[in-house]
Amino acid sequence: MSNNSKSKKNKEGKRDFLIISTYAMAGIGAASVAWPLIDQMNPAADTLALASTEVDLSSLEEGQAITVTWRGKPVFVRHRTPEEIKLAKEVSLDEMRHPETDEERVPNEKFIVLVGVCTHLGCVPLGQKSGDIKGQYGGWFCPCHGSHYDHSGRIRKGPAPTNLEVPSYKFLSDNIIKIG
Amino acid sequence: MIKCSSSIFSKNILRPFLSVIIICISSVSFGAGEKINYPQLNWSFSGILGTFDRASQQRGLQVYKEVCSGCHGMRLLAYRNLKAIGYNEDEVKAFASENSVNTINDDGEVVERPARPSDKFVSPYPNDKAARAANGGAYPPDLSLIVKARPDGANYLHALLTGYIDAPADKKVPDGMYYNKYYSGNLIGMPQPLYEDGVEYADGTKATPDQMAKDVTAFLAWASEPEMEDRKRLGVSVMLFLLLLTALSYFAMKQIWAPIKNQ
Amino acid sequence: MSKSKFKNPVVKWIDHRLPVFSFMDHELNHYPTPKNLNYFWNFGSLAGFALVTMIITGIVLSMNYTAHVDYAFDSVERIMRDVNHGWLIRYIHMNGASFFFIVVYIHIFRGLYYGSYKAPRELLWILGVLILLLMMATAFMGYVLPWGQMSFWGATVITNLFSAIPLVGENIVTWLWGGFSVDNSTLNRFFSLHFVLPFVIVGVVILHLVALHRFGSNNPIGIDVKGTQDTIPFSPYYTIKDLFGLSVFLSFFAAAVFFFPNFMGHPDNYIEANPMVTPAHIVPEWYFLPFYAILRAIPDKLGGVLFMFSAIAVLFILPWLDRSSVRSSQFRPIYKIFFWILLVDCILLGYLGAMPAEGIYVVLSRIATAYYFFHFLVLFPLLPYIEKTKPLPLSISEPILGGAATASAFATREKK
Numbered sequence: 001m002s003n004n005s006k007s008k009k010n011k012e013g014k015r016d017f018l019i020i021s022t023y024a025m026a027g028i029g030a031a032s033v034a035w036p037l038i039d040q041m042n043p044a045a046d047t048l049a050l051a052s053t054e055v056d057l058s059s060l061e062e063g064q065a066i067t068v069t070w071r072g073k074p075v076f077v078r079h080r081t082p083e084e085i086k087l088a089k090e091v092s093l094d095e096m097r098h099p100e101t102d103e104e105r106v107p108n109e110k111f112i113v114l115v116g117v118c119t120h121l122g123c124v125p126l127g128q129k130s131g132d133i134k135g136q137y138g139g140w141f142c143p144c145h146g147s148h149y150d151h152s153g154r155i156r157k158g159p160a161p162t163n164l165e166v167p168s169y170k171f172l173s174d175n176i177i178k179i180g
Numbered sequence: 181m182i183k184c185s186s187s188i189f190s191k192n193i194l195r196p197f198l199s200v201i202i203i204c205i206s207s208v209s210f211g212a213g214e215k216i217n218y219p220q221l222n223w224s225f226s227g228i229l230g231t232f233d234r235a236s237q238q239r240g241l242q243v244y245k246e247v248c249s250g251c252h253g254m255r256l257l258a259y260r261n262l263k264a265i266g267y268n269e270d271e272v273k274a275f276a277s278e279n280s281v282n283t284i285n286d287d288g289e290v291v292e293r294p295a296r297p298s299d300k301f302v303s304p305y306p307n308d309k310a311a312r313a314a315n316g317g318a319y320p321p322d323l324s325l326i327v328k329a330r331p332d333g334a335n336y337l338h339a340l341l342t343g344y345i346d347a348p349a350d351k352k353v354p355d356g357m358y359y360n361k362y363y364s365g366n367l368i369g370m371p372q373p374l375y376e377d378g379v380e381y382a383d384g385t386k387a388t389p390d391q392m393a394k395d396v397t398a399f400l401a402w403a404s405e406p407e408m409e410d411r412k413r414l415g416v417s418v419m420l421f422l423l424l425l426t427a428l429s430y431f432a433m434k435q436i437w438a439p440i441k442n443q
Numbered sequence: 444m445s446k447s448k449f450k451n452p453v454v455k456w457i458d459h460r461l462p463v464f465s466f467m468d469h470e471l472n473h474y475p476t477p478k479n480l481n482y483f484w485n486f487g488s489l490a491g492f493a494l495v496t497m498i499i500t501g502i503v504l505s506m507n508y509t510a511h512v513d514y515a516f517d518s519v520e521r522i523m524r525d526v527n528h529g530w531l532i533r534y535i536h537m538n539g540a541s542f543f544f545i546v547v548y549i550h551i552f553r554g555l556y557y558g559s560y561k562a563p564r565e566l567l568w569i570l571g572v573l574i575l576l577l578m579m580a581t582a583f584m585g586y587v588l589p590w591g592q593m594s595f596w597g598a599t600v601i602t603n604l605f606s607a608i609p610l611v612g613e614n615i616v617t618w619l620w621g622g623f624s625v626d627n628s629t630l631n632r633f634f635s636l637h638f639v640l641p642f643v644i645v646g647v648v649i650l651h652l653v654a655l656h657r658f659g660s661n662n663p664i665g666i667d668v669k670g671t672q673d674t675i676p677f678s679p680y681y682t683i684k685d686l687f688g689l690s691v692f693l694s695f696f697a698a699a700v701f702f703f704p705n706f707m708g709h710p711d712n713y714i715e716a717n718p719m720v721t722p723a724h725i726v727p728e729w730y731f732l733p734f735y736a737i738l739r740a741i742p743d744k745l746g747g748v749l750f751m752f753s754a755i756a757v758l759f760i761l762p763w764l765d766r767s768s769v770r771s772s773q774f775r776p777i778y779k780i781f782f783w784i785l786l787v788d789c790i791l792l793g794y795l796g797a798m799p800a801e802g803i804y805v806v807l808s809r810i811a812t813a814y815y816f817f818h819f820l821v822l823f824p825l826l827p828y829i830e831k832t833k834p835l836p837l838s839i840s841e842p843i844l845g846g847a848a849t850a851s852a853f854a855t856r857e858k859k
Contacts, residue, residue, distance in 0.1 A: 019436065040528055425690045
């Protein structure tokens with residue numbers, strides 16, 4: 001009698017196992033179909049291909065600046081004069097809201113590369129063109145709410161909480177940088 | 181007793197029903213028009229597990245570049261896509277930079293810059309009308325999708341490229357037209373593109389017209405369906421999963437239904 | 444407060460206020476279903492699955508699609524080449540349309556074979572025909588969106604059908620196009636309608652299910668359920684059977700998507716639309732071919748359009764055309780033969796729709812069209828007067844022994 005019920009129980013266990021694993025497998029199938037549907041919203045291959053951009057700096061004279069578009073945002077590239085470099089390096093970090101040395105921010109001291117978006121509320125600061133208002137510290141000035149940036153793109157005065165962002169970039173040769 | 185009805189079905193009805201579906205589907209695909217018989221080649225990429233032959237694709241790219249690209253664009257393909265047929269970043273960059281694209285400089289002037297990997301293949305003509313005008317009114321079609329856009333595309337293309345023969349004596353070939361035994365109507369606006377040693381292959385393969393036609397077809401087949409290898413690979417695992425699920429659910433169904441069937 | 448059947452306190456709390464769980468438990472779990480349904484009853488749930496698949500993939504595709512004549516073709520190719528898994532999603536949607544129609548056509552012929560449209564299920568059937576009509580409209584407009592040659596010329600030819608309407612025909616066509624040919628406005632409105640109509644279909648499908656659950660499923664014997672001994676709860680019996688059916692269906696579907704994705708399509712649709720050049724053979728998608736054949740079989744423009752729409756219109760009145768009170772063909776020896784003739788006739792029409800409209804094909808499509816209408820308008824009303832039906836069983840669980848069905852039943856039993 002006990003033997004009989006045991007084998008019956010065994011049989012039922014097997015039966016449940018089969019049914020449960022069937023539904024579990026169907027569940028796994030349904031879950032794995034979800035991934036392509038989610039992943040299609042990530043940047044597509046053509047968008048990713050534009051995620052990095054190369055800039056030729058050979059024609060950029062001392063004191064000149066250019067703005068390039070990178071990932072839909074303006075990137076400021078400026079060929080700094082020796083005087084600007086000196087000012088950027090000499091200033092004391094104590095008086096800064098977001099203390100960073102110029103060396104940390106500008107690997108090649110001649111060329112500074114910045115994302116041209118004010119860290120306050122996302123306006124594009126002035127200072128790229130020769131006639132622009134450059135603010136009290138001679139770098140860039142955001143006209144929206146009056147943030148002043150210095151020659152290293154550091155926030156010195158105004159509401160912006162942090163320095164202008166430095167994008168990831170590298171020098172492919174003396175005059176060509178690859179941003180992104 | 182209940183069983184009787186369902187087993188009658190599987191015998192008498194299921195079979196005609198299935199065959200009907202199959203006929204229904206197959207009749208459609210053979211539906212269109214009169215058929216010219218092309219030589220049926222054994223392509224590496226045909227079949228359920230077929231993949232592209234990288235060396236042949238690369239030779240095909242060379243044929244496209246040196247022979248076809250004078251008239252035919254491939255506007256849906258980007259230079260970066262060439263990484264998929266075995267080129268590295270620098271080779272792609274070098275290949276792209278041989279072409280130039282128009283851009284607008286800060287002064288608003290249209291200037292040329294070298295193409296980048298992210299650019300699409302540069303078309304030989306600025307627009308369709310220019311293409312038509314330069315080719316005596318015949319439009320050289322874009323080749324990005326050509327293998328998918330023709331019935332039996334790969335075989336058709338290979339046949340067409342190797343199908344130039346002298347016209348039969350009774351057939352008049354007007355100026356600017358050429359005789360091709362595989363083209364519908366036999367008169368084609370494209371002159372014979374492939375000649376013995378028309379290109380010089382870097383890997384030493386002999387550049388016969390047949391070889392070049394095969395290579396360029398392999399390249400164009402990939403251009404039409406760049407996803408093909410991924411698709412087939414994923415397909416195999418999906419099929420295995422579904423077969424397992426079918427088997428499992430069949431036995432689970434038998435288990436669950438056993439008490440009803442044995443009533 | 445009555446005792447709840449749910450243990451989970453949250454479910455209990457919600458169900459007391461909003462009885463969705465009771466509803467689902469009743470309609471999907473305990474729902475009494477005839478116990479003798481065969482595999483042809485799987486196709487209803489498969490159609491539902493296909494609809495959901497189409498809607499999900501469709502929404503995802505619309506996130507990457509541009510409805511403009513200059514960009515539509517390229518945006519579809521961008522989906523195929525650049526969007527992550529875009530090729531998979533698009534091939535599922537593209538082949539999904541064909542498989543949806545395969546499933547629905549089998550579902551319809553199952554209804555015809557077993558008389559599922561007869562009282563009291565007339566409205567259930569009519570809602571089903573309405574779903575078919577909506578599906579056709581949706582599929583037609585969806586096929587225009589990739590903006591290939593077949594898209595463009597299919598749209599041109601089909602919208603021109605309406606020009607056959609006397610007096611206002613031309614105005615209607617111009618109104619449909621929003622211009623003087625199929626152009627950007629047409630593409631835009633077709634995209635909008637292609638997006639919204641599937642949700643209308645979902646609405647009608649819900650009504651279809653409400654009507655179904657009023658009297659429950661028909662069954663292969665076609666007699667009414669006499670009591671609980673004839674039924675089993677939907678779950679687990681039919682949930683597992685539907686899962687098995689779904690796995691088989693998906694195996695065929697996946698084979699098409701992964702290995703023959705363009706088998707049911709037309710190569711010309713990979714050529715961008717060109718209003719100046721018509722392809723040599725304009726062929727609609729395979730699921731429209733029988734109707735296309737009827738259209739071309741009639742030598743008159745207006746007549747062709749009328750016959751084509753009538754081919755679907757007769758389905759709406761079918762419950763009243765068929766005068767026989769016996770549902771299942773199993774007990775109608777003569778109708779059974781004609782059922783198969785109708786099926787062959789429809790497939791023949793499909794074949795003829797793909798052939799050029801010349802010579803023998805025209806003659807054959809006229810004969811096939813004539814038979815189609817003969818079947819519905821003459822055979823269905825008159826056959827019951829001459830047909831001697833076989834004796835019906837007493838109930839699903841105790842059929843009467845007698846006749847050929849029993850003999851083969853014994854044969855099957857002995858084999859086991």
